[in-house]
Amino acid sequence: MTLTMMKLTQHDTHEVPRPRFGTAHVWVESPLQLLSAVETHAAGLLGTDIRIIPRLGMPLEATTQALLKHAPAGVRFEKAARKPPQPKSSSDRYVTGDAYSGKVQRSLLAGVKAKEIIIIDDGLATLALIKQLISETPTPLVRARAKNSAARIAMGLATWHRLRQLAREGRLLIVSALFVDAQTRARMTELGIKFAQHKFEWLSTQPVAESFTEPTLLIGSAMVADQLIHEEPYLQWIEEISADGPVAYFPHRRETPELLEKISKIDQVVLKEHTVPIEMRLRVLRPGQEIRALPSTVIPSLRLLLGPDSRYLYPQAVPDHWWTESTDLELREHLSSSLKV
Template sequence: MNGSSPGVEQHGRDHAREQCSAVAWVESPLQMLGVVEAHHAGLLGPRTRVVPRAGLRPLTVTRRELRRLGLPDGLELAEPEQDMPRPGRGPAWVVGDAFSGKVQLTWLTALPRRVVIVDDGLATIRLLELLTGRPGVPLLRARAAGRPLRSAARTALGAAAALRLRAAAHAGRLSIFTALPVPAELADAVRRTGAELAGHDFAWLRAQPLGGPRPAERTVVLGTSLVRNGLIHRERYLTWLAELGSSGPVAYFPHRREDPGDLDRVRRQPGVTVYEGGGPAEMTLRGLAAEQKVISLPSTAVTSLRVLLAARGVAVETVEVPDEWWTARAAPSLRSHLSMFAHHDTGVRG
């Protein structure tokens, strides 16, 4: 019979995990890039095994591009898997989405020796706020207005995960690795919990040779997930893109979660060319020239691109979301959270 039995395959995965100093589960391109940078920075030990979630095209593209660049010594990009690997007692366990119910349940049942959390967008800042906030608040995502209340079981899981996260911090077994500019007061509060807060500026990626053609358009617009998430009005956003296209050629790089129907409408806008990159903006756009500029609604990519493109003289501008764009689902607290990095960075890294 061809192939291996599930038991043999599981044994092989367990053996590979035991040989590593860290095992990472990644579900987005930014998480994957964050793990590479954390390994390069020496935060994860000599051997890191990265397991991507199966079935996600952006991860496939990012994985392929990282392999083309050449991985840091000691880092393995494993084959994608459907199931998240359970951490052992030896290797560090690296994740990005600390608000995932599956991740939280694993924290509670597997008891990893050390947890390292890499960037998962602006949710990283919310995680730090909850870690340093009032005890007893569950570890749950920021809710958009109008969403149904969470179940008692989900809230209980979030509360238990928050307690476990604080305990790991107090024991010196929690590290957060981020490229975001954490406000100084919040950074101090995180360190007082006992957690390690390590900042980075994409040192590994900046050291890699530039490759691939860059867009010919002088104006580059980053796509957004705010429309898909029902937080801003679709027509307002598309009208704004049309106005940009009427003023001159625009290169549009979609967000990985944009609605395909919306992208079809963007493609029909005169003056707008949609690029199907698939990988993270940090990798796709790092070769822009000084005469080009990047425009984006508030997003994590704005912060990281400012770091990557500063030496190249490329302007990275954030567009403030007008009040009339927001939908009723965008609660004031959520608007404030999304707008944290609308201006040039004023926080601290590391």
């Protein structure tokens, strides 16, 4: 395989150097992060020797196998591990998709011997991270929907300071497919945070492996499993959609078997196996097909991949009565932000 350098989009991304050599140790904890790792490498931002290490116990096998067939030269998929790898040389790069991960934060705070820390795309979480990092006030890097202990909050705050230090040293790069406004970019530059944006250029050149015949493609949501919305209105919404014709339902990896069992019994709904990221599965539509979804990171990603056909992507805002009482206003707004990106 030959390494093809993908051109990053946006007029100012040329400011980010393109490494042509060196080793990067990439720790991934989700299928999207795994895809993002390959995209970032194809854009020339990781080096020539890319070692991708999945977190042990995560459902990444299908995505790994799909990417192995066409991955750019230099990518090596290594055995899953319980904790992030530690670069052996100060000339290596340390790459992760989740700066909120407790394992990643412990690793960063223990001291990482690497020339650069790269945070690759993890969807809306990446935008949330940027917002927190550019804050004038130190902000704990913890998940908004989690119940965090005092110790966890303290570690998140220490990680904020650590990443800001790395930025001052010119050693922090963030890569995303999502749009970041000019004001935020200016603040990032002021702090020393480097940024590059891609538009799934590598994936767009790859053959489409799947085709679906159902006229409606419904992207499943984890919000019921995460106890952010009530189950009953979610099921009613699926029933209303399926009343108009056959529906292919693509489960989220966190949806429970109990919920999927109920969805499978809805008339005209065909449950699809959870395999690779939706970005890889639904980037090409057949004539007459449409995509339905609740707010999700996948919405802005699919808008990029579908191009003109993105007009057949219909995201649904979450009605107020769907939210559970424990989902506060700030979290509701964060989860709904994908509709505006």
